[in-house]
Amino acid sequence: MxxxxxxxxxxxxxxxxxxxxxxxxxxxxxxxxxxxxxxxxxxxxxxxxxxxxxTPAPIVEAAQAAAADPKNHRYSPAGGLPELKAAIVAKTKRDSGYDIAANQVLVTNGGKQAVYQAFATLVDPGDEVILPAPYWTTYPEAIALAGGTPVVVTTGPEQDYMPSVEQLEAARTENTKVLLWCSPSNPTGAVASRELTEAVGRWAVEHDIWVVTDEIYEHLVYDGAEAVSMPVAVPELADKCVVLNGVAKTYAMTGWRVGWMAGPVDVIKAATNLQSHLSSNVANVSQRAAVEALSGSLDxxxxxxxxxxxxxxxxxxxxxxxxxxxxxxxxxxxxxxxxxxxxxxxxxxxxxxxxxxxxxxxxxxxxxxxxxxxxxxxxxxxxxxxxxxxxxxxxxxxxxxxxxxxxxx
CATH class of the missing domain: 3.90.1150.10 (Aspartate Aminotransferase, domain 1)
Structure with missing residues (x-):
């Protein structure tokens, strides 16, 4: 040979x-x-x-009914069932005070797909993403897969594991395109104050930087802490902000795999195009269960x-x-x-x-x-x-x- x-x-x-x-x-x-x-x-x-x-019983019962309905045995729109998009719009207004429309929502296969698609849609090779640490393990991998470069800003317990505007500014370069923000935080459990959230949002607007904000732990706050949505705190940021969320943590639905992205119409349209080739629609039974979760009682x-x-x-x-x-x-x-x-x-x-x-x-x-x-x-x-x-x-x-x-x- x-x-x-x-x-x-x-x-x-x-x-x-x-x-x-x-x-x-x-x-x-x-x-x-x-x-x-x-x-x-x-x-x-x-x-x-x-x-x-x-998972709470009413959500499971909604899924059982959905599984028996033949209309859920077929493909549905890649971007999500209209009923679920409407529920996400209503839930977002109810829980964070953020007004969005259905065409600003993309339903994804869990929060991880939302993270991946957000960076895939926003980031080109050579772009830098400021990533406060400690960070969730998936963030740097999703950034790198998109061709971006994570720029890590390390925080410690003395600052409640939250970066200061001064730290973010020190990390900013001409290649900075996105800031990843996560509050309440995985892995630290830290919650950014309203004052810090506003200051960071204003800094992002001033320097024309996108913010990808992960809000999946929004309902899990204690000791009077408040989960503040950055585009609500700084409304002028909304056109350059993508909000990530899902049902996994709030409703004990990790295995159901339903998350979503909410953001500017052009970004959501582009991400939907990607998902149409990547995975198509999220399983309809899971989507129907998510409608019940978001529309039902929070007891x-x-x-x-x-x-x-x-x-x-x-x-x-x-x-x-x-x-x-x-x-x-x-x-x-x-x-x-x-x-x-x-x-x-x-x-x-x-x-x-x-x-x-x-x-x-x-x-x-x-x-x-x-x-x-x-x-x-x-x-x-x-x-x-x-x-x-x-x-x-x-x-x-x-x-x-x-x-x-x-x-x-």
Whole structure:
């Protein structure tokens, strides 16, 4: 067999664009925890941001009725069912005070598709996207897939994990096109004040910068915190703002895969064209369930928020009692983001903990508790723990982790 010459060298099996994508760290941790559970180990997982509640019964019943209706067995408009778009318009006005029209909405297969399509629609190669860290793991990958360059602005607990206008301005260049904004935040649970939201929005308008704002945790706020929608706080930003949202977190519907984008008509039209080739319509049964979720009572949402609030206070209390762990009190979402840097450089059961990756691996192996290390979110030296799990598991898991970390020396 002839040896390939330089000009006929084998082509890479995987494209550079796809080969450069990192696996979702949160899903990887969740998968590892579930695999260990399947082996019979009593692993408690704090990895996935997934409510442990069942989807409320009226939503499930609406889906069951939809599944029996033949009209839902066929293709529907790629951009979303008209009934769901109308429900999103009404819900957006009700919950955030933002007035939009149906032609400004695109229904997507979950929030992740909305994130991907937002950047694919707005960003060209060479464009820069300012990305505050800690950030959700999918954001930088979606930016890079679109050909953009993430410009990370690192924040810490001393500033409630929210960037200042001065930090954003220092990161701005002539290539800056978009700012990613997430409040309430995944992974930190931080909630931007109205004053900061307004200041950032005015800065974006002044410098002609788009804002992609992820509002999927809008209903999960505590201690009097307020989830402020940036285009409401700064109306003149609306023509260069894309709002991302979905039913997953608010209604315990992670598996139903319904999200959406809301923004200027030309952007939504272009993103709809992309989706028409990428995936066509979201499953009609899921869309019908989402209509019921958005149009129905918020009583179940209030009950879930009350449970999350109780768990939030419990997890902060338990984590703060562990030597070497500092845990700010989150005011939104369902995540705690404690600093564990004081434990790095120490030994646990004969192994030196050089990084929070090492520390998370030790916690999984020896305490049988799954957490996501801060490296996944752009800030080493931290853990993310989702408290969207049962109270007993939460207490047991953090107690186990604390007993192990107490061995550090």
């Amino acid at each position: 002839a040896t390939p010459t330089a000009s006929h060298a084998p082509k890479p099996r995987i494209s550079a664009r796809i080969g450069g994508i990192a696996e979702s760290a949160t899903l990887a941790v969740d998968a590892k925890a579930k695999a260990l559970k399947a082996e019979g180990r009593p692993v408690i997982g704090f990895g996935a941001g997934e409510p442990d509640f069942p 179940a949402v209030a009950e879930m928020r009350e449970a999350f609030d109780r768990r939030r206070r419990l997890i902060v209390e338990l984590l703060s009692a562990i030597p070497g762990v500092e845990c700010p009190t989150p005011r939104g979402a369902f995540y705690a983001y404690p600093a564990v840097g004081a434990l790095l450089g120490k030994e646990i059961r004969g192994q030196k903990m050089e990084t929070s990756l090492d520390l998370a691996a030790a916690v999984l192996e020896h305490a049988e508790v799954a957490v996501v290390p801060g490296e996944a979110f752009g800030t080493p030296g931290f853990f993310r723990l989702s408290y969207a799990l049962g109270d007993d598991d939460l207490r047991t898991g953090v107690t186990r982790m604390g007993e192990l970390l107490a061995e550090a020396k």
